[in-house]
Amino acid sequence: MTVHQVYETEVGLRQYQFQRLNELLVFISNFNEFYKEKLDGVHLPIKDFEDLSRLPFTTKKELAQDQIDYAPLGRNHSYPQDxxxxYHQTSGTTGRPLKVLDTQVSWDWWANCWKEVLKSSGVTKADSCYLAFSFGPFIGFWAAHEGIRKLGALAIPGGSMSSEERLKSMIGNNATVLLCTPSYALHLAEVAEKLGLDIKNSAIRTIITAGEPGGSVPSTRAQIENFWGAKLFDHIGMTEMGAxxxxxxxxxxxxxxxxxxxMEVINPETLQHVKPGEQGELVLTNLGRFGYPMIRYRTGDAVIYQTEQCACGNHYQFLPGGIVGRTDDMVVIRGVNIYPSSIEAIVREFSAIKEFRIxxxxxxxxxxxxxxxxxxxxxxxxLSNLLRERIGLRxxxxxxxxxxxxxFEMKAKRVLDLRNDNPERCLVEK
Structure with missing residues (x-):
């Protein structure tokens, strides 16, 4: 149990959260030019969620604009550049890429967050973790690599390799944990089948996915688990927010x-918190990243708000089904609201389908x-009949x-939007 976990047990989670939040707000009100302006006139301390709701939201659009106005890094970096x-930058799938820097303290915070992901997936220091990921400026699995190091497990990087080389490397090195996107886990299985490689009986027993909602889609998860003979665990994070x-x-x-x-879940129209069982937009505030803070950040992720705890016993907030979709991914076709992830959930029930595009x-x-x-x-x-039955649309x-x-190795681009006479306009699943 970490110091933070002991502390929150002694004082209560909410008290612990708001104490840390107030420490952060005092700091950034003095040393972060971006939030010094946004928080002008805010009265501290913030004691509860009602007080929190009076703080302004932060959006990706305004962060991107700030980096244009105050190029190249913007004002949301609390310390001098040295x-x-x-250095990280967002993938740019939903607009202008954001440039994000981390101090050593913030990077250690990232690693500790990822350590919790690994522990929840049953990974221990006895595991060998294969990172099927080409390392670049996108955060990807960089922080996972740090979390693996913190945990004391073995990290095997798979950058600059072909899919065939990665498969042979993870099998030859008896890797027990695979980290990649859901799409790439399926693609690796497809390549393995063509090469005659038996991944189902390899040492891989755990798969941790990130970057797309597929890891929380039951049919996608089941298909990946069936191909690999391993158990899949999902992870959600953002370059600008954390793991x-x-x-x-x-x-x-x-x-x-x-x-x-x-965490908050708001109605994107009214900006008020939704009721239990309702769907809304996920809003997050990070508490340990003083070098690049995010206060009430509108993630654009659609989730279902639930007050009941998960049966696993973890008392932290539970989001059933994970990320339902992106609020900017939802389209209305002939009066029906459609999320790409809803279609994927149906497509993945057919294991013979190798790939798809909407x-x-x-x-x-x-x-x-x-x-x-x-x-x-x-x-x-x-498939046509099932789509009509489940989606309510032909x-x-x-x-x-x-x-x-x-x-795809990284985030899959399975949605092509040809409306408005713009064939280059693509909506990309996050």
């Missing part, structure tokens, strides 16, 4: 690490949707030849 030791969520042995959703983050387009002045799949032609009628299913659709 105090920072890590804030992880799944547990129950595999029914995501726990928010409330010792390091304060296309939005306009025909006769009406918004339409089409699904392309790689897989046996005979699947098309069954969706055209188009069979395409094998290896027609792209494969």
């Amino acid at each position: 105090s920072y030791i890590r 804030y969520g992880y799944s547990c042995q129950e595999q029914k959703g995501i726990h928010v690490n409330e010792s390091e983050f304060i 296309i939005y387009y306009i025909e006769q002045e009406m918004h339409q949707i089409k699904l392309q799949i790689e897989g046996p032609q005979e699947i098309v009628p069954s 969706i055209e299913v188009e069979h395409v030849e094998e290896n027609t659709l792209p494969r």
Whole structure:
């Protein structure tokens, strides 16, 4: 048990959270130019969620604009630049990439957050963890590498390798844990099948995914577990926020690490907190990243707010089903609200489908949707019927030849938006 966990047990989680929040607010009100302006006129201390709701939200749009106005890094870095030791930038899938720096203290905080992800997944110092990830400026699994080091397990990097080389490396080194995106776990399984590699009986017993909602989609998770003969655990984090969520042995959703983050779920229209059982937008505040703080950050992630605890016994806030989708990914087609993750959940029930793509387009002045799949032609009628039954909408299913659709190592780009006569406009699953 960490010092923080002992502390929160003694004083109560909420008291512990708001004490840390007030310490952070006092600091950034004096030393962070971005928040010094935003928090002008705010009265401290913040004692409860009602007080918290009076603080302004932070959005990615305003952070991006701040980095334009105060190029290149913006004003949300609390220390002089020579105090920072890590550079990251967001993937840029939902707009202008953000540049984010971390001090050594903040990087250690990142590592401790990831250590909790690993522990919840059952990883111990006896494990060998394979990172199937090309290391670049996107945070990806950089922090996972640090968490593995903190835990005392062995980290095996798989950067600058082909999928074939990675498979042979993880099998040859008896890796027990695989870390990658859900899409890449499926792609590796596809490559292994072509190469005749037996991954189901390899030493891999645990898979930890990140970067996409697929790890919390039951059908996607089941398909990956079946291919690999391993148990899959999901993780959620953001470059600008930190590693804030992880799944547990129950595999029914995501726990928010409330010792390091304060969570709210708001109605994006009214900006008021939703009621239990309702869907809303996840809002987070990180508590231990003084070098790059985030106060009431609107993540854009759609989740279901629930007050009941998970059956695993973890008392931290539980989000059933994890991330439902992105608020900016939802589209309305013929009066029906559609999230890409909802379609993926249905597609992944067909293990013979190798890859898919969702296309939005306009025909006769009406918004339409089409699904392309790689897989046996005979699947098309069954998939079409299931989509109509579950989504409540007739969706055209188009069979395409094998290896027609792209494969992904990082965040999968499976949604192509051809509306508004702009074929280059893509909505990307986060």
